Amino acid sequence: MENLTLSENAKGFMDYAIDTINAMDGAPEHSAAQKDEVITRISTLKNLLGELEKSYLENTPTDTAPPVDPEYIAAAGHS
Secondary structure, rough: OOOOHHHHHHHHHHHHHHHHHHOOOHHOOOHHHHHOOOOOOOHHHHHHHHHHHHHHOOOOOOOOOOOOHHHHHHHHHHO
């Protein structure tokens, strides 16, 4: 897959999700082919969601250390 920005990945996922939801309309009357199409779309959504997660993680800070307590800074004489 091409390297998309976080917002492009989010938009692509959402657009495809809406199309998939629309394809689900009338589910009780779906033929086998329509059912297969929806199942394929759901599988694709899972892949797109994985790409969205990857993009999100690539765009968030990796430093997960908790911030320094302001009281510690004040006690140490730094402000």
